[in-house]
Structure formats: structure tokens, C-alpha cells
Amino acid sequence: MTQQNSTSAPERSSPRRSSWIRDHMALVVVCVAVVVVAAAVTVTVNLLSDRSSPRSASAQRIQYLGVYEPGAPNSYAGIEQFGSDVGRKPNLVSYYSGWGEEFQETFAQTAASHGATTIVQIDPTNISLARIAAGGYDSYLTSYADQVAGFGREVIISFGHEMNGDWETWGYRSTPAKTFIAAWRHIVTLFREQGANNVIWLWQVNSLGGSQTGPPHDWWPGSQYVTWVGVSGYYYTIGNTFDNVFNPVVNAVRQFTQDPVLIAETAVGPPADQPRGIADLFAGIRIQHDIGLVWFDQHSTGGLYKGENWRLEGNKTAIAAFRKGLRG
Numbered sequence: 273m274t275q276q277n278s279t280s281a282p283e284r285s286s287p288r289r290s291s292w293i294r295d296h297m298a299l300v301v302v303c304v305a306v307v308v309v310a311a312a313v314t315v316t317v318n319l320l321s322d323r324s325s326p327r328s329a330s331a332q333r334i335q336y337l338g339v340y341e342p343g344a345p346n347s348y349a350g351i352e353q354f355g356s357d358v359g360r361k362p363n364l365v366s367y368y369s370g371w372g373e374e375f376q377e378t379f380a381q382t383a384a385s386h387g388a389t390t391i392v393q394i395d396p397t398n399i400s401l402a403r404i405a406a407g408g409y410d411s412y413l414t415s416y417a418d419q420v421a422g423f424g425r426e427v428i429i430s431f432g433h434e435m436n437g438d439w440e441t442w443g444y445r446s447t448p449a450k451t452f453i454a455a456w457r458h459i460v461t462l463f464r465e466q467g468a469n470n471v472i473w474l475w476q477v478n479s480l481g482g483s484q485t486g487p488p489h490d491w492w493p494g495s496q497y498v499t500w501v502g503v504s505g506y507y508y509t510i511g512n513t514f515d516n517v518f519n520p521v522v523n524a525v526r527q528f529t530q531d532p533v534l535i536a537e538t539a540v541g542p543p544a545d546q547p548r549g550i551a552d553l554f555a556g557i558r559i560q561h562d563i564g565l566v567w568f569d570q571h572s573t574g575g576l577y578k579g580e581n582w583r584l585e586g587n588k589t590a591i592a593a594f595r596k597g598l599r600g
Contacts, residue, residue, distance in 0.1 A: 334557065334598055336534060336564025338364030338391065345379035348386070354569055357585055359595045364428070366391040366537075366566050371399045372412060375419040375427075384425050391428040391474065391536070391566065396442050396455075401432070405454035413459060417466035426470050430536065431459055433476035434504050436486045449490040456493040476502030476536050480520045488524050500563070501525055502536030507544035507553070508580070514556025522560065535565040539582035540590075547593035554597030 337360055341350030344367040355361040365383045367376065369392050380390040396404065403409065420427050432442040435452050442452060456475070463471055475498040477488045492498075503525075505517040522533055535557060540549035557565060571581040584590050 332558045332561075332600065334554070334564050334600075336364050336566075337362050337598065338366060338534075338536075338564065338566030340366040340368075340537070340566060340568050340570065342570045345376040348379070348382050350569070351383075351388075352386075353585065354567075357591050358598060360598055361386060361388070363388050364391055364564070364566055365389075366393060368393045368395060371396045371409075375416055375423070377419060377423055380423055380425070380427065389426050389428060389472075391430065393433055393476075394429060394431045395440075396432055398441050401442055401447050401451045401455040405451065405458045407458070410462065413462050414466060417463040417468040420463070420471060421466060421468040424470065426472060428472040428474050428500070429463075430474040430476045430502060431456060433474075433502065433536070434478040435491050436488055437478040437481075438484050438486075444484075444486040449486070452491050453493045457497050460493075460497045472499040473497065474500050474502045474534065474536060476504060477521060477525070479503065479505035479517050480524070488521060489528055492528055495529055495531065498529070498531055501529065501531045501533045503533060504537040505535070506538060506568075506580075506582075507540040507549040509543055510545050510548075512544050512549065514552050514560075518556060519560070533560070533562045535562055537568050538565055539568045539580075541580040541582060543580075546587065546590040550590060550593040550597050554600070558600065 337358075339351055339354045339362045341347075341354060343350045344365060348365075351362060351365050365379075365388045367379065367390070369376070371394065375392070376390075383390045400408070404413075420429075432440070432452060432455070434440060435443045435447075435449075438444040438446070440446065460473055475491075475493065477491070478485055503518055503521055505521070506512075507517065518535065525533070535553075538553065540546045540553060553565070556562075567584070568582050569584060571583050584594060
């Protein structure tokens, strides 16, 4: 009986064996904790790397590469040369149109055959915007809208660009902002009524420059009348950067719309150190997730751009910087 009772009683571990189990269990817990912490650190580092590393940002492709060549819309040769120089064909091509001019469909067809969309910068120089808003130019606008609708492919139209600057007859200090808004809305409405629904409406403001420019919000016609926001800005001097040329105006715009932003007119002049400025321009576009840029490829000798040669052609260091910027 005693033996049976002894055998059936629960077996107890010796103090030595209990100590061995406790030590090994503690070791297992420590190892597991180290693995968990290491995994968490790895995940955190990877997330931070994905969000902030230059490599991650530079991998973003520039969606739209655009150019204005002084020969447009009468010739496409300069655009082809630009594409060859920078190693990529532009998919946006820009030309400036005076009020009363017809839509340049032949140029737009040529652009389309090269895989590019046309941007028309319609400038109402010395034209009454109040009269536009009141329907006084509807016969011209109706004809233009019909031409664009008949073209069938997408067309980007910018009316009265840089209206927040004081250097144009339709802009700041020359025409009330509310009059500009009324004209813009009238044009967009008329085009839509004519079935020209293939238009991307590019509302384009200028970078902010002290007393020469007004707050962008004053000229905002409303999101239902705008597709993209365009911004004009140039690098004139070594002190110009994306941060002080473009960010102030874009930050102001972001207070009232989240529409895509296109740097719709830009270039870097020789006094701004072109390789540095071009690299900074592309970096800024990627950081801000803008959809692209339109390079103003002209050697200007008068007016606002006096003495500035914005052209890339023939400038090996600028072209090399541009190619590198495109590649990221």
C-alpha cells in the first residue's frame, strides 16, 4: 500500500531541474523579445527610408515634359530639336495665341502625331474682359470652340495667364479680378455648351513677387471651371530656388484647391547657375508631386526677360543637367 501510494503520488522536480527549466525559459523569452524588437526596428527603418530617402523620391518619373519654342505654331522643328537634345520627346507643346486668332489645328495635329498635347495660351491683350463676360465676343468664341471640338483630341487652354501679375492688360491693377473671373467662367461655359469637352482648362498664375503680384485666390473662378493649376516662375539669379520661386504661390493655391499643378512656364537663366538651378527645379517638382513642367526655350532680348538666354541648345552643361533631371 505504501509503495502504491508512493508511486501514484505526483512526481516533484528537484530544485536543480527547476532551476534549469527557469533559466532556459528566460533565455527563450529574451530571444523572442530580441527578434520582435529587431523586426520592429527593421520595419520602421524601411518605412522611413521609403518616405524620405532621395532615391525613393528621385525614382518618380516626370509625367509631363513640355516646351515652348519660338517657331511654334508655324514650325515643329525646334520642338523636335529640343526633344533630341534632352533625350525625351515632349508630350506637351505650347504656343501663344492673340485674341481673334483661330485654333491652329495643323500644329495640334502635328503635335498629336509626335505623341504630344497642345497648350494654347490665349492672351486677350487690350481686350475688354467685361465685354467677353457679357457675350460681346461670342461669335469668335463659338467658332473657336467648334474648331477645338472638331479636332477631337485633348487640347489644353489657358486664358489670360499670369493674371495675378501687373504686367498684362488683363491682370492685376489693370482689370478687376471679379471681371477676369466672369470672363473665364463665360468662356468655359460657352465651350462646354458647344460640345468642346476635350479641353483641359489650365488656370495659370505667376509666382509671387512683392507688389507686382496679387493673391491667387482673388482670381479663382471655382473648381468646376478649372482642370489643372499652372504656375509660371523663373530662376533669374543664384539665389532662386524651387522653395522661394514656386512654393509660396503653390502653398497659397493649396488653401482653396487640390487640383494638379503643372509648372507651366519656367526656365533657368545663366546667372542662376543653370546646372544647379535645373537640378533644383526637377527635385522640387518631384518632392511636391507636381505633374510636370513646360520649358520656355527662348533667347529673349527685351521686355521682362531682357538679357536672358533661356535656351538649352548649344549649352552642354545645361543639357547634361536637364537630361539628368529627367532621369532622376
